[in-house]
Amino acid sequence: xxxxxxxxxxTALVNNVVLVKFLGLxxxxxxxxxxxxxxxMGLATTxxxxxxxxxxxxxxxxxxxxxxxxxxxxxxxxxxxASVVQFTEMVVxxxxxALYQVLGIYLPLITTNCAVLGVPxxxxxxxxxxxxxxxxxxxxxxxxxxxxxxxxxxxxxxxLAQVPSAFSGSPIGFIxxxxxxxxxxxxxxxxxx
Amino acid sequence: MFxxxxxxxxxxxxxxxxxxxxxxxxxxxxNPLIEEIQAIxxxxxxxxxxxxxxxxxxxxxxxxxxxxxxxPPGGRDVVAALALKLGIEVDLSxxxxxxxxxxxxxxxxxxxxxxxxxxxxxxAILGASKHxxxxxxxxxxxxxxxxxxxxxxxxxxxxxPVTLQSWYWDKPEERLAA
Amino acid sequence: xxxxxxxxxxxxxxxxxxxDLSADxxxxxxxxxxxxxxxxxxxxxxxxxxxxxxxxxxLKGQLIAASQGNISAPVHAPTxxxxxxxxxxxxxxPSGLPAPTITIEPDGEDCWAALDVPIDPYAxxxxxxxxxxxxxxxxxxxxxxxxxxxxxxxxxxxxVQTLIINGGECEPYLTCDDRIMRERAAAIxxxxxxxxxxxxxxxxxxxxxxxxxxxxxxxxxxxxxTDVKVMPVPAMYPMGWDKQMTRALVGKEVPAGGRSSDxxxxxxxxxxxxxxxxxxxxxxxxxxxxxxxxxEAVKIACNLEVPxxxxxxxxxxxxxxxxxxxxxxxxxxxMMGHEMPNPYIPVVKGTSxxxxxxxxxxxxxxxxxxxxCSTCVRACPVGLLPLEMAAHIRVxxxxxxxxxxxxxxxxxxxxxxxxPAHIPxxxxxxxxxxxxxxxxxxKLKQEGTKKLAEARNERMEKxxxxxxxxxxxxxxxxxAQExxxxxAxxxxxxxAPQQEATA
Numbered sequence: 001x002x003x004x005x006x007x008x009x010x011t012a013l014v015n016n017v018v019l020v021k022f023l024g025l026x027x028x029x030x031x032x033x034x035x036x037x038x039x040x041m042g043l044a045t046t047x048x049x050x051x052x053x054x055x056x057x058x059x060x061x062x063x064x065x066x067x068x069x070x071x072x073x074x075x076x077x078x079x080x081x082a083s084v085v086q087f088t089e090m091v092v093x094x095x096x097x098a099l100y101q102v103l104g105i106y107l108p109l110i111t112t113n114c115a116v117l118g119v120p121x122x123x124x125x126x127x128x129x130x131x132x133x134x135x136x137x138x139x140x141x142x143x144x145x146x147x148x149x150x151x152x153x154x155x156x157x158x159x160l161a162q163v164p165s166a167f168s169g170s171p172i173g174f175i176x177x178x179x180x181x182x183x184x185x186x187x188x189x190x191x192x193x
Numbered sequence: 194m195f196x197x198x199x200x201x202x203x204x205x206x207x208x209x210x211x212x213x214x215x216x217x218x219x220x221x222x223x224n225p226l227i228e229e230i231q232a233i234x235x236x237x238x239x240x241x242x243x244x245x246x247x248x249x250x251x252x253x254x255x256x257x258x259x260x261x262x263x264x265p266p267g268g269r270d271v272v273a274a275l276a277l278k279l280g281i282e283v284d285l286s287x288x289x290x291x292x293x294x295x296x297x298x299x300x301x302x303x304x305x306x307x308x309x310x311x312x313x314x315x316x317a318i319l320g321a322s323k324h325x326x327x328x329x330x331x332x333x334x335x336x337x338x339x340x341x342x343x344x345x346x347x348x349x350x351x352x353x354p355v356t357l358q359s360w361y362w363d364k365p366e367e368r369l370a371a
Numbered sequence: 372x373x374x375x376x377x378x379x380x381x382x383x384x385x386x387x388x389x390x391d392l393s394a395d396x397x398x399x400x401x402x403x404x405x406x407x408x409x410x411x412x413x414x415x416x417x418x419x420x421x422x423x424x425x426x427x428x429x430l431k432g433q434l435i436a437a438s439q440g441n442i443s444a445p446v447h448a449p450t451x452x453x454x455x456x457x458x459x460x461x462x463x464x465p466s467g468l469p470a471p472t473i474t475i476e477p478d479g480e481d482c483w484a485a486l487d488v489p490i491d492p493y494a495x496x497x498x499x500x501x502x503x504x505x506x507x508x509x510x511x512x513x514x515x516x517x518x519x520x521x522x523x524x525x526x527x528x529x530x531v532q533t534l535i536i537n538g539g540e541c542e543p544y545l546t547c548d549d550r551i552m553r554e555r556a557a558a559i560x561x562x563x564x565x566x567x568x569x570x571x572x573x574x575x576x577x578x579x580x581x582x583x584x585x586x587x588x589x590x591x592x593x594x595x596x597t598d599v600k601v602m603p604v605p606a607m608y609p610m611g612w613d614k615q616m617t618r619a620l621v622g623k624e625v626p627a628g629g630r631s632s633d634x635x636x637x638x639x640x641x642x643x644x645x646x647x648x649x650x651x652x653x654x655x656x657x658x659x660x661x662x663x664x665x666x667e668a669v670k671i672a673c674n675l676e677v678p679x680x681x682x683x684x685x686x687x688x689x690x691x692x693x694x695x696x697x698x699x700x701x702x703x704x705x706m707m708g709h710e711m712p713n714p715y716i717p718v719v720k721g722t723s724x725x726x727x728x729x730x731x732x733x734x735x736x737x738x739x740x741x742x743x744c745s746t747c748v749r750a751c752p753v754g755l756l757p758l759e760m761a762a763h764i765r766v767x768x769x770x771x772x773x774x775x776x777x778x779x780x781x782x783x784x785x786x787x788x789x790x791p792a793h794i795p796x797x798x799x800x801x802x803x804x805x806x807x808x809x810x811x812x813x814k815l816k817q818e819g820t821k822k823l824a825e826a827r828n829e830r831m832e833k834x835x836x837x838x839x840x841x842x843x844x845x846x847x848x849x850x851a852q853e854x855x856x857x858x859a860x861x862x863x864x865x866x867a868p869q870q871e872a873t874a
Contacts, residue, residue, distance in 0.1 A: 101279050160766055236817070316826070365799055
């Protein structure tokens with residue numbers, strides 16, 4: 001049990017997918033203007049990442065490996081991810097049309113979120129068992145959502161600050177992101193193997 | 194080779210089937226967003242946006258076929274409200290907003306032809322045949338239909354006059370010490 | 372004896388009082404100026420509507436404009452003379468926009484109209500007192516200019532038990548309330564008793580800042596033998612804010628968005644109590660008020676009794692003119708008053724002072740960025756976060772500033788006063804409140820026009836339907852007629868061969 005908790009903690013904080021592995025930077029900068037939207041995006045991505053981690057593990061171990069066609073891995077993974085994203089899109093559209101409108105292009109773009117593809121790939125590379133792979137996906141997604149929400153909060157506050165005009169907008173956003181990444185480096189060593 | 198093609202095809206078929214079923218189950222009838230958008234629009238059906246009435250404009254907005262800046266009578270506030278609802282970012286400073294306007298009848302030019310109050314979508318013009326017409330300030334949405342209808346160019350749009358009741362402080366200008 | 376009330380005021384600042392300039396100058400009556408510009412919008416609410424015509428002769432105290440609607444106040448002629456003009460004239464408003472004004476040319480006789488003086492004012496029915504207060508055009512003389520009779524009626528209906536008389540006068544420079552308490556304490560106490568009777572409340576507390584010991588002594592002396600209690604309160608700004616005064620005297624806080632009557636309290640200014648005495652006991656409507664003329668740029672600071680409608684310039688002239696060039700002319704106090712674009716702005720019911728300030732006194736430092744030192748938070752008497760509100764307003768996020776309590780801001784200016792970065796905080800709040808009110812008005816208008824448009828569409832459809840119906844009926848009628856005609860022709864045709872046959 002402790003092992004799983006530690007796994008979650010280490011994927012969410014220590015090896016944070018955005019700020020330590022630098023994956024998924026596109027939505028990190030794109031959907032972080034408002035906390036509400038960021039949290040919703042985080043939830044959608046969490047769903048997609050967890051589902052795709054699980055299904056990719058199943059496909060890898062039950063289809064690709066037995067048939068010896070592991071060279072198709074990326075293709076198959078993308079296919080699965082795209083399907084899950086499509087499904088998520090339908091659900092969001094049905095349940096929350098305004099959010100659907102707000103997320104706009106970023107919702108289908110979860111497909112191209114490199115974190116969503118990267119996490120199952122890393123998991124496969126490390127030959128993780130199913131549960132570990134699932135938790136790895138979920139933990140990474142939680143880490144992604146956490147950072148997205150934190151950064152959105154920071155940007156909401158940044159909006160109020162009187163930033164020199166050359167830095168206002170994205171530049172100060174990047175500087176803040178780097179500071180946040182520095183802060184996350186402080187988690188290194190929190191979980192020792 | 195054959196295994197790869199077959200397995201990918203099967204996988205694609207299965208996923209496609211699943212998505213198809215999901216699409217049926219989760220089909221959205223109409224779009225509730227359209228109604229919400231319509232509530233934001235002025236509702237005077239003036240047609241200045243080029244769509245048939247505010248309902249048409251709302252549909253076009255939701256479909257992304259019209260910019261949020263389409264509504265001249267709505268002014269900057271409506272643009273801001275639409276942008277917020279649709280999650281679009283607009284630079285409000287770029288929009289020229291002449292402020293709220295109303296129609297004004299120039300009494301020396303009005304011939305009392307009654308054409309303007311027949312086209313007014315909000316019944317904001319009062320008058321009778323061969324009498325000078327006048328505009329109800331409170332009901333005028335500045336849609337401009339009367340301006341087009343007037344044969345003598347007696348109607349013009351002008352900014353709503355500032356009164357003691359409606360005046361308020363300007364936003365403090367930002368002049369920071371260097 | 373308790374020196375201070377038990378309750379601690381919240382927030383507040385301690386600006387340099389500068390009251391020494393005029394505090395020891397007895398009240399003097401300003402000689403009648405050449406012309407009086409009596410504004411019809413001297414109160415909160417709807418402007419009064421004129422009941423005189425140009426050229427008409429009016430007597431002192433005669434009604435010249437009647438109140439309009441529930442929240443309004445009538446206006447009376449400050450002296451006898453004739454109406455020279457009715458129309459827009461400069462108004463004491465920060466916008467500099469004109470207001471409807473009646474110009475009166477005094478005839479110099481200062482002849483009173485017939486006054487209705489009751490035999491025993493303290494025996495009048497409460498409703499009658501409120502009616503007389505309304506008819507006299509009395510509004511809150513502390514500066515808010517809210518019609519007093521409206522407050523009396525609300526308080527009587529909500530069964531208010533405590534009357535608070537506000538002798539705070541916390542604004543720097545102003546000393547007119549101080550002087551009126553020192554010199555006319557008996558009349559004030561009489562006014563307080565009348566208000567008490569009008570509202571039916573037992574308790575009457577007079578709160579006076581402890582930097583006015585003479586006023587406290589005079590009021591104590593006058594209140595002897597009555598149930599009016601005089602209580603010193605600590606001197607600070609804004610002690611004269613009615614809710615702060617209430618908190619200091621009875622320890623209760625008015626809920627956000629509520630009125631004093633919600634907690635059983637009615638607050639009136641000392642000058643209003645004096646005006647009530649004048650109106651009810653002596654039958655004199657509100658036609659003059661005490662005004663402090665002060666500031667370093669005035670030769671001799673004074674407290675003057677001024678007929679309403681007197682241009683500020685006449686006051687400065689009486690005080691010996693300017694000492695040097697004034698950097699800014701202010702109507703009201705330096706904290707909540709507003710700049711006069713020119714010195715010809717007339718005195719209105721809410722004018723407590725006219726100030727001519729030098730550069731040294733105003734100081735216009737350039738604002739620098741907020742460093743979130745939170746000095747403004749400590750200064751805010753309402754307990755708001757001025758820095759957060761201003762930051763959100765600056766980037767145009769007015770709704771969040773409302774969440775932070777913008778609507779509860781009283782625009783006292785304490786935050787702007789203490790801000791070490793000289794950020795015009797209260798200016799931001801005034802702007803945001805105006806913008807929100809304008810948005811609200813636009814929204815109401817939009818809802819109204821939407822309804823109009825819908826009604827019109829419905830009507831058009833109805834007309835179209837009726838027209839269609841009429842044309843269908845006409846067609847049917849025509850068809851019926853034709854059918855009848857045809858039938859008749861057929862019958863005739865059928866009858867013809869018979870006739871032939873019979874022939």
